[in-house]
Amino acid sequence: MPETTRISALHQVPPIALRRRIVDHVMTAASVLTVFIVLAPLFAIFAYLVYKGLGSINLAFLTQTPKPVGESGGGMANAIVGSCVILGIASVIGVPVGIGAGIYLAEFGRNRFGDSIRFTADVLNGVPSIVVGIVAYAIVVLSQRHFSALAGGVALAIMMIPTITRTTEEMLLLVPRSLREAAYGLGIPRWRTTLSITLRTATSGVITGVMLAFARVAGETAPLLFTAFGNQFWNVNINQPTAALPLQIFNYAISPYDEWHRQAWAGALVLIVLIVTAVAAVRVAVRRGTFGAA
Amino acid sequence: MVALPAASLLRGKSSEVADRVFKLAMVLCGAAVLATLALIVYELVLRSGPSWHAFGMKFFIADEWDPVNAKFGALPFVYGTLVSSFLALLIAVPLSIGVAVFTTEMCPVFLRSPLSFFVELLAAIPSVVYGLWAIFVLVPILSNYLEPFLGKTLGWTGFFDGPPYGISMLAAGIILAIMIIPIISSITREVLMVVPRHQREAALALGATRWEMIRVGVLRNARAGIVGGIILGLGRALGETMAVTMVIGNRPEIAKSLFAPGYTMASVLANEFSEATGDVYLSALIEIGLALFLVTIVVNALARVLVWSVTRNQAVGSHA
Numbered sequence: 001m002p003e004t005t006r007i008s009a010l011h012q013v014p015p016i017a018l019r020r021r022i023v024d025h026v027m028t029a030a031s032v033l034t035v036f037i038v039l040a041p042l043f044a045i046f047a048y049l050v051y052k053g054l055g056s057i058n059l060a061f062l063t064q065t066p067k068p069v070g071e072s073g074g075g076m077a078n079a080i081v082g083s084c085v086i087l088g089i090a091s092v093i094g095v096p097v098g099i100g101a102g103i104y105l106a107e108f109g110r111n112r113f114g115d116s117i118r119f120t121a122d123v124l125n126g127v128p129s130i131v132v133g134i135v136a137y138a139i140v141v142l143s144q145r146h147f148s149a150l151a152g153g154v155a156l157a158i159m160m161i162p163t164i165t166r167t168t169e170e171m172l173l174l175v176p177r178s179l180r181e182a183a184y185g186l187g188i189p190r191w192r193t194t195l196s197i198t199l200r201t202a203t204s205g206v207i208t209g210v211m212l213a214f215a216r217v218a219g220e221t222a223p224l225l226f227t228a229f230g231n232q233f234w235n236v237n238i239n240q241p242t243a244a245l246p247l248q249i250f251n252y253a254i255s256p257y258d259e260w261h262r263q264a265w266a267g268a269l270v271l272i273v274l275i276v277t278a279v280a281a282v283r284v285a286v287r288r289g290t291f292g293a294a
Numbered sequence: 295m296v297a298l299p300a301a302s303l304l305r306g307k308s309s310e311v312a313d314r315v316f317k318l319a320m321v322l323c324g325a326a327v328l329a330t331l332a333l334i335v336y337e338l339v340l341r342s343g344p345s346w347h348a349f350g351m352k353f354f355i356a357d358e359w360d361p362v363n364a365k366f367g368a369l370p371f372v373y374g375t376l377v378s379s380f381l382a383l384l385i386a387v388p389l390s391i392g393v394a395v396f397t398t399e400m401c402p403v404f405l406r407s408p409l410s411f412f413v414e415l416l417a418a419i420p421s422v423v424y425g426l427w428a429i430f431v432l433v434p435i436l437s438n439y440l441e442p443f444l445g446k447t448l449g450w451t452g453f454f455d456g457p458p459y460g461i462s463m464l465a466a467g468i469i470l471a472i473m474i475i476p477i478i479s480s481i482t483r484e485v486l487m488v489v490p491r492h493q494r495e496a497a498l499a500l501g502a503t504r505w506e507m508i509r510v511g512v513l514r515n516a517r518a519g520i521v522g523g524i525i526l527g528l529g530r531a532l533g534e535t536m537a538v539t540m541v542i543g544n545r546p547e548i549a550k551s552l553f554a555p556g557y558t559m560a561s562v563l564a565n566e567f568s569e570a571t572g573d574v575y576l577s578a579l580i581e582i583g584l585a586l587f588l589v590t591i592v593v594n595a596l597a598r599v600l601v602w603s604v605t606r607n608q609a610v611g612s613h614a
Contacts, residue, residue: 012596016503022502034392035409038479041472042416045427052430100323103595108317109324110544117324120331126594127587128533134583137567138337147568152329158330165327178587189309191316219420222535222560226568246422254540261430268423275418 019290053269056262062270066232066248072259076267078234079243083274084191085236086228086244087218089153092147094160095210099199101161102168102206107194111167111268118169121162132158134225141227149235149242152228160213171202204286215275222247245271314575334587342581344573353581359546366578368585370546374463374556375586378538379531381552386475387524391513393475394482399508410483417476425540428469433460433541436468441553455551459543464552466542470534474527485516485604522600527532529593533586535560559586573574 060075067074101121105114136155141147175198183193199206221244224230229241230251245267252264346354356367397409437460444454480494489512497511513520543555544565559582569577 014502020503020506024505027505027508028400031392031396034389035396038389038393038416038475039412042412044431045419045423048427049423050430055510098325100320101327104320104324108320113324117327120328122598123591124327124331124334126529126533126590128535128560128590130535130560131334131338131583131587134563134567134580135334135337138341139333140578146298158334161327161330188314192309192312194316215418219422221420221422222564224562229568246420249426250422250536250540253422253429265425268426271420272423275420290547 025218033137034235035109037050049265049269049272052262052265056266057269060194061263061266065234066263067238069257069260072216073253074263076243076263078231079245079248079267080270081236082228082231082243083218083245085238085242086149086156086224087154087214089150089238090156091214093153094157094213095164095165097157098161098164098210098213099168101165101204102172103194103199105165105169106172107198110252120168121165124158124162125166127219128222129159130222130225133225133227136223136227144239145229146239147229147241149228149240152221152224152242153238153245155227156217157221159217159220159223163213164209167212168206171205171209172198174205175201207282211279215279218275218278219271221250245274246259318528327551335363338580338584338587342577342584345577345581348574349578353578354585357548359562361572361575363397366574368559368578368582369495370548371557371559371582373548374466374542374586375532375558375560377544377552378463378466378470378558379528379555381463382470382474382531383524383528385468385471386478386527390475390478390523390527391469391482391520393479395508395513398483398486399504399512410480413479415476417473417480421473421485421534422540424469424473425537428465428537428541432469433465436460436462438464445553451455453552455517456553457548458553459555461541461543461555462553463549465543466538466556466558467552469537469541470531473534473537476529477530478523478527479524481601482516482520484603485519485523486512488519488605489515516604518600519604522597522602522604525593525597525600529590529597532593533560533590535564538566540555559583 060073061077062075062080063077064073064075065078066076101117105117108114109117132155136151136158140151140154144151179197179201180193183197184190188197224244224247227245228247230247231241231243233244249264249267249271252260252267255261347367349356353366354368354372356365357369357472358365358367359370360366383504393409393413397406401409409605431471437458441460441462441464445456445458448454493511493515494507497507502510538558539561541556542561544557544561545555546557546562547554549556563579563583563586567576567579
């Protein structure tokens with residue numbers, strides 16, 4: 001009972017002024033409102049993608065090349081394959097270099113040279129993608145004298161490297177020192193330790209970093225505009241102009257034809273699904289792998 | 295160094311060579327990162343040379359862009375980039391901070407991770423998909439509802455004047471805002487989370503309401519980091535290309551009204567680069583690219599220093 005009396009004594013402290021309470025409630029309501037305002041476009045975009053895209057996806061869309069203007073039907077098969085080719089080239093260049101640079105930073109890079117690489121990677125990460133496109137144009141397109149999938153791949157590789165480098169470094173640094181020391185103690189050479197012990201232990205994290213980089217560049221359009229350029233026909237020659245899904249979506253979206261608008265939505269849905277499944281598949285695979293090892 | 299007998303058996307000459315080769319390969323990968331940046335700078339500077347020699351500093355002050363008559367002034371693009379980015383910040387900053395405050399300070403714990411997941415999902419949508427959505431959903435909403443309304447109520451200011459076509463600087467600002475919200479809000483959330491708990495408790499103990507606690511105890515302490523997040527968002531907005539190109543109207547004119555079409559540095563590159571005929575034209579475009587590159591680097595470096603200063607200080611403080 002004495003407890004209650006003490007509490008009721010506390011209540012005699014004058015209550016918080018009405019104005020302050022109102023401000024408190026208003027601000028709370030305002031932040032709840034911001035959440036709704038921010039999430040609205042997200043749901044609107046996904047709803048429209050499914051609503052507009054799903055109706056336009058059919059076998060023809062996935063297996064045929066674009067029809068000439070005015071004819072309905074046709075699809076983006078060449079763009080889907082082209083995107084895969086360009087992303088393949090980007091990965092072949094970007095993943096080894098990125099992981100290698102990450103290994104350097106984690107295992108040998110506690111010096112000025114390492115710091116300068118770290119700083120450079122962060123700077124590269126902020127370079128606008130269109131500027132990367134200009135550079136790939138200057139290096140590859142001008143020397144080849146025509147647009148090509150190779151040029152597009154180089155542009156995307158430049159964008160993948162900094163992300164992969166920094167995540168690889170972070171993941172390798174998480175591997176306990178004792179593990180490396182144990183390996184050295186067994187007389188295993190350093191390169192073997194790094195590859196088979198350290199990198200192996202950090203595999204899931206490194207792959208996650210690679211997938212993040214991959215997902216980021218998979219939807220990139222700007223660096224492909226004047227490198228891969230786009231193509232209305234089948235092409236698997238990496239030295240020729242090549243169609244890519246984001247480019248095709250862009251060209252169709254700004255065209256005046258309803259049929260092409262329809263296909264742009266379908267293409268956008270396919271692009272999003274490809275990105276999400278690629279990331280999800282690797283996540284699942286990695287998780288299963290680590291559980292299996294544990 | 296004295297090698298142990300067992301180790302010397304295993305670590306023969308061949309493994310020493312292998313070690314050296316391995317390290318060299320990794321050094322080369324690291325050097326490739328440096329080389330890439332050097333190459334970007336080299337190519338941009340080299341190839342913008344003709345334009346620089348032809349126009350000098352006047353390139354960024356002249357407001358006439360007429361490739362046919364070889365007149366190149368980048369002012370309309372600089373203006374468009376600045377206005378659209380500033381507009382985006384104006385919309386995105388309060389929303390992002392609101393979301394971050396709600397997720398860290400107000401929302402029930404079980405909602406916290408799905409909410410941040412959803413907001414970060416916004417960052418995963420490709421720019422071209424934003425553009426597609428903006429053309430067919432956002433722009434009609436603007437031209438049918440928002441722009442007529444703004445014109446009627448605020449038309450007298452001159453910022454919301456003229457026919458409501460939808461395709462406009464305003465549309466670019468709004469779509470940019472949606473795109474940079476995840477960046478600003480995730481950095482703000484991170485920064486808010488490192489504000490020590492006792493700051494909040496102290497404010498509450500003094501009789502503050504929850505909002506007063508957030509304002510005095512949390513936001514004030516996280517100021518520098520939030521500003522860093524905002525600048526990082528600005529860096530993204532300045533260089534954003536596709537979505538803006540698809541809705542801004544692409545006309546190199548400087549108009550006061552936000553309903554008028556505009557043009558940005560990134561979108562002129564996207565539209566005209568592959569069709570540029572003549573060395574000076576191409577070189578002028580590359581000079582715009584160089585300017586964009588330099589501005590984003592400065593902006594990003596500034597943001598990183600700010601965010602880093604807050605998170606580092608707080609980490610040190612919590613150890614003490």
